[in-house]
Amino acid sequence: RNIWWGAKIIMLFHRLSRLGFRIAKELPKERHFSVCGRRILQRSYGQYLHSSAVTQTQTRTFRQALFSNNHNLCTSFSTSSGTSGEETEKINVIFVDKDGEEIHIKIVVIRLFLSKYSGACECSLACSTCHVIVMDTEYYNKLEEPTDEENDMLDLAFALTETSRLGCQVIAKPEIDGIRLAIPSATRNFAVDGFVPKPH
């Protein structure tokens, strides 16, 4: 496989949040759990999100956005790669919504800290809207320890668990290929700005 060494999932997260993985309010029956399994998630959550057909479109849209919207990003690609422009390692990241529905994304990893796209504070560690739950403890342990600043914001996150992290602080590296990240509560409506799901 081709390889990019890289930095953060944050760009991914923001794109996904604009694709509709918005975090909704904590429902009364929401439970905190320390080991996240798919079945537990299915029980806790409510709303069906989308079919795989839509996922393909999203992935395409996301990747287009990744390359076209941010010129900082393009610069970082050309300067940070150790190999030629076509060599692009992606790692697999799986986002899991309330019903256990999985969205498989291959993310291209990037070096520069992207300040333009992310949750409400656009990566400045001033909110917790990119809160994700690492579903497998062994993957959680492979991540770098959260800094004090990240912990401060996690303190305020809804549905906090023992394997919670802020998505914008997770460093994408080959060791976490295949990582599964649960989004605390999915939304019932979703759209990329302007993109409306076609009825099916």
Add this chain to the structure above:
Amino acid sequence: MSMFLARRLVTRCFSSRPLHVCIVGSGPAGFYTADKLLKAHEGARIDIIDRLPTPYGLVRSGVAPDHPETKIAINQFSRVAQHERCAFYGNVKLGSDLSLSELRDLYHVVVLAYGAESDKDLGIQGESLGGVFSAREFVWWYNGHPDYSSLKPDLKSSDTAVILGQGNVALDVARILLRPTTELASTDIATHALSALEESSIRKVYLVGRRGPVQAALTAKELREILGIKNLHIRIKETDLSVTPADEEEMKNSRARKRIYELLSKAAAAAGTFEGDCGQRELHFVFFRQPERFLESDESKGRVSGVNLEKTILESVGSGKQIAVGTGEFEDINCSMVLKAIGYQSVPINGLPFDHKKGIVPNVRGRVVSTEPGLYVCGWLKRGPVGIIATNLYCAEETVGSISQDIEEGGVGKSEKEGSKGLMQLLEKKEVKMVDFSGWEKIDAKEKQMGIDRNKPREKLVTWEDLLAAASADS
């Protein structure tokens, strides 16, 4: 084939039939509600009104000038305001320019998200003395809110200010009072406040809480920040840090509480060796004291000269909660200014049910109770004045969920309503000069332009006249 097309046409017409929505209040609650409604309903046409000519609520007027990253959310809000199915109308006040019933006549859905523009009162003697302000007034003063630009707090009569309350607003005002003004000069702080702070003689600030460090309402990020300010000496009594079993229980149940307690303990230990130095800036954390009354100055009648405080102890009242109870022992702190940072309070309006005890509009998941369907609330008016900007994301999700459900069940959205068109006619009839988003963009551009000259991100316009003039200037 034609049946298929006909059916698609019908579906399309039906789903994009206009849903006229008016959101009152353009802060985070209003904008997150608008954002989610636009995405949930193709036919939603949303008007966001605000009594100020400028949008964004407390993100513009509440967030401290030295916290610019917290204001980034504005980018998302302005994208919503510029959406083709959304419009912003400033300088339109519910209650005086139009009534709630007039709004309800024009729109299928009305969402009240106007927050909490007043304060909790202590109800103690001397509260109306000169020099006693609510933190909200002081914050609006340094943030250039047009209602408070002429507050003129006296920062020169003594070296001490007392802040009642230990939440993040208390920390904000303490920080603004104690930060070196050179650091404030390059922020968007209002110039009249910067000048006053440059001449300020305040060197000691007391942050007074009626309970202990485990109960303090501040959060770790803000605490870490103030503890890290250069040349600011922190004073915390080691004795205040002893914890009861109930305190231990509270900390076990909340990692946030535990981390805050640890931060305060470390700060107390580090401060222990400090020896008082004249003219150095000091921040004193005072725990277990509740205000009994404000003392009046003998030399300047009508002005505050100190606070009389009663020592407290904590009493458990069940379910892990502890409250402060007076012990009958008193002490004074002398000061020339008191800022009450004990909580905001919403303002009721005519025709709206209101719970005066909780300070909110009674509602169930955002639906206002005991009214005709179609009236909703979001934000502080719905939940009380607690939470951060992002809390409104979840709040808006719930309210929009209720709205969607009501539309689906047919209770809302069926009748003919005029929406924007009707609003424009009404405002014209009443001669209200509303400021639309392009008017705000003119204000925004002017402030940024003026800021360039002073090496600030913006130089705020702080009077109604200047704001309205800039909004209607020829570009």
